[in-house]
Amino acid sequence: MKNFKLQLTVFLFIIFQINHLQAQIQKGALTENMTVSSEISPGEKHQYTVKLDKDQFAFFKLLQKGVDVIITTYDANGEKIEDFDSPNGKNGPEMITLTSSNKGKYIIEVSPIDKNEPRGNYELHIEKIKLKAVTLNQKVDELFTVWNSDENPGAAVAVVKDGAIIYKKGYGMANLEYSIPITPSTVFHIASVSKQFTVFSILLLEKEGKLSLDDDIRKYIPEVPDFGKTITLRHLATHTSGLRDQWSLLNLAGWRYDDVITKEHILKIISKQKELNFNPGEEFLYCNTGFTLLAEVVARVSGKTFSEFTEANIFKPLKMSRTLFYDDHEKIVKNRAYSYHTDKTGYKKSVLNYANVGATSLFTTVEDLSLWTLNFSSAKIGDVTLFNKMNTLAILNNGKTFGGALGQFVGKYKGLNEIQHGGADAGYRSYLTRFPDEKFSVIVFSNIADFNSGKMAHKIVDLYLHDKIKVEEKNVKTTTDEIVIDKNILNTYVGDYELQPGLIVSITIENGQLFALPTGQSIVKLKPLSATEFKVEGVDASFAFIPTSDGKISSAKLSQGGQIMNAPRISPFDAATVTLSNFVGRFYSEELSTEYNFVEEGGKLILKHSRLSDVELNPTKKDVFTGSVGQTEFIRDSNNVIIGCKVSTGRVQNLWFKKLL
Incomplete structure (x- = not known):
């Protein structure tokens, strides 16, 4: 759903990997039970070979020690197979797998992500070489080899086809402190996959005639400011409302990832906002705020808490007995998985204290979520009309679509119609993808931040639907x-x-x-x-x-x-022309109820806040600076005196801070 650290929106939410002109260094052959250690410098590519017979599976582990690397595998003909790069920075493990199609020498290539970072060290080790899997179930297990250990967090998987769960399994540990393994019955926090349940609840109430998707949100929640533009429930459910994102606002206000964040906290900060990012319906910009508001609409219209409504109208009818919306951060949940991340010391706990629902906070198992997917092909709640409404692409004011429907995304995967959504909170990583024409779904949950649940889900799709997916032909010479x-x-x-x-x-x-x-x-x-x-x-x-x-x-x-x-x-900007002392001072945001202090230290402009780490700001244009908080634009009056600044991040635009001193 988000990354709670203050940072700029990545390049269209994709972290690009370096593929720079680098010096290749042949490092020799790898053999089983052998660990190689090496130092790598910017601009280098280290290549290792490993001899594999036909139809073998190999598993490698690379431990990063002060350098963030990307590992690329090549087949016996020198053709690229796959890249491996977990979001764990300069320390921690990278897991690499390789399956041979022919006998020969395969290549493992190691190179630094950033050509400007200093040299660092790594260790590379072959963990296992064996015959590759034959059956579908064995092939899924093979995909999760790197997580199938009692020493690390892991994942749970369920595959649904033609009205039944055809495969389910757990890998790794749900709790590292007590060595509790993950099973298909382990309860996970599934983050933004929650959103489709929020939409479904709204549609159930609409079916009963109690509301309409085209109603103004202020009809139900008058605390939402009047921005002079109508924001409908449909806008909220399709990320087109223009509202600023709740997590970004809390970030900027200095809230921590492990703070207790309740519905009341979110509603208060929404009520103080004075501007939208854009006019409703004009753009798509992922916004969690809308789904917190939708859950509150369900509560106010139904007279029940959102958790109570979903239990009575969704979970109980579908027999999802281990599923709940977690609106109390102190509540005991049996058999839950705890979440983790990695740093240079190893695995660390990722603490989550949410007490808010709608945008996130659904607790469930892969078994229970399978029952949810089955409802779309054999309805126990809802009907075809409701499902079609939920799956219909949203339309912007200009008549264009963008891939978003109500609480989920609709598109194509290798020629097949797909409905999907992923989630990420703390160390939890979740993904649900449905292929309605094939009556096929894949569910993948994990409790480690390095895990790519969407990538793993699609690898499973490739296995089970290999005879239906369309693979683009690769020309020998493009x-x-x-x-x-x-x-x-x-x-x-x-x-x-x-x-x-x-x-x-x-x-x-x-x-x-x-x-x-x-x-x-x-x-x-x-x-x-x-x-x-x-x-x-x-x-x-x-x-x-x-x-x-x-x-x-x-x-x-x-x-x-x-x-x-x-x-x-x-235009090119000469940073040397900037007089940093002009921007020094205290600035206050009424919308965040927080203060930023800009100071000059060591020839740099530094943003200081009582709860945030210091942020270095770099000048990019006249009166404009960028840093990990996004962009800060200082505003002058008619006398050329700075009176305030506007802060913009990926999901918050032009947040006003008035200069105090």
């Missing part, structure tokens, strides 16, 4: 490999492009190759598709440069997932 663009043309693209406040993409050139560096992210290669359009390597996205009538490049656009983001080119 046209992109043949495109050569004159260096003088490439030089005209070099510069900075602003995707959104605080998110700038810097385009550079090196050895005739273009690279893009988004604010706060790793550099990524751009491969030419034409003279003006480039593929962002590693993801399904493209970056195009837009010339004016006189041939100058005035803007660019990023295309990804059916969305297009315009990025005007911004």
Whole structure:
């Protein structure tokens, strides 16, 4: 659902991986029971070989020691197989798996993510080599080999097909302190997968004639400010309301991840807001606030708490006996999994103290969630009309769609119709994907922050639906490999492009190759598709440069997932011209009830707050700075005196702070 650390929105929520021109260093062969240790420097690629017979499965573990690396595997013909990079930074394990199709030498390649970070060390070890799995169940187990241990957190899986659970299993530990294993009956917090239950509750009440999706939210919750624009329940359920995100607001106000956060806390901060990010219906921007409000609408209309309503109208009829909305952070839940993350010392607890529901906080098991998925093909609650309404793509004011429906996302996966949503809170990672035409669903829960539940779910989909999915054919020689663009043309693209406040993409050139560096992210290669359009390597996205009538490049656009983001080119800025003392002072936000203190230290402008870590701000434009809080724009009056500033992050725009001193 979110990352509670203060940081900029990543490049369209994708963390790009570096694929830079680097020096290859052959490090020799790996053998079983052998551990290799090495130091790696920026710009290096370390390559290891491992001999595998046909149809073997190999599992490797790499321990990072002060350097964040990406591991890439190649087959016996030198063709790339897969990248491995967990979000655990410069310390902790990276788990690598490799399945051989033919006998030969396979390659394990290690390279630093950031070409600018200092050198670091790592250890690489072969954990296991065995015959690859044959049956479907064995193949699923093989996917989870790296988590199937009593020494680490893990995952629970359920596969549903044609009205029945055809596979379910747990891997790893639900509780490391007491060595309690994960089973299909283990209860997980599933974060944003909760949202579809909130929408379903609203639709049940609409079916009874007690409300309408097109009602104004202020009809039910008058505490929501009057922004002069109607915000409907439909806007809330499709992330198109324009409301600022509750977690981002609390972040900016100094709340910690492990603070107790109740519904009342969220409603109070919403009630103080004075602006929207955009007019309702004009844009899509993921917003948890809307679903907290929807849950409160259910409570006020039904006369029951949201937890009571969902228990009576959803969980009990579907016999989801281990499922509840967790609205009391002190409540005892039997058989629950606790969540973890990793650092250089090993596994650490990720404490979660939520006492709010709607956007998150559904506790359930993979077995119970399977019963939820079965309801869509054999209805015990709701009906086809309700399901179709829930699955219909939302439409923006301009008539366009964006992949979002009511509380879930609808699209295609390898040619198949898919309805899905993922979740991430603390160390919990959850994913539910449904393929209605195939009457097939996959559920994956995990209790470790490094885990990619969506990726693992789709690997399971690939196994069970291999005869139905469409795989794009790979040409031996693609046209992109043949495109050569004159260096003088490439030089005209070099510069900075602003995707959104605080998110700038810097385009550079090196050895005739273009690279893009988004604010706060790793550099990524751009491969030419034409003279003006480039593929962002590693993801399904493209970056195009837009010339004016006189041939100058005035803007660019990023295309990804059916969305297009315009990025005007911004003029080079000389940071040396900034007088930092002009921006020193105390600033107060009435909307957050909090104060920021900007001070000059060591030639830098530093943002200080009583509960936040100090944030270094870097000047990017006149009166504009960026840092881990996003963008801070200082505002001057008619006398050129600074009177306040506006802070913008990915899900909060133009939050006003008045200067006090």
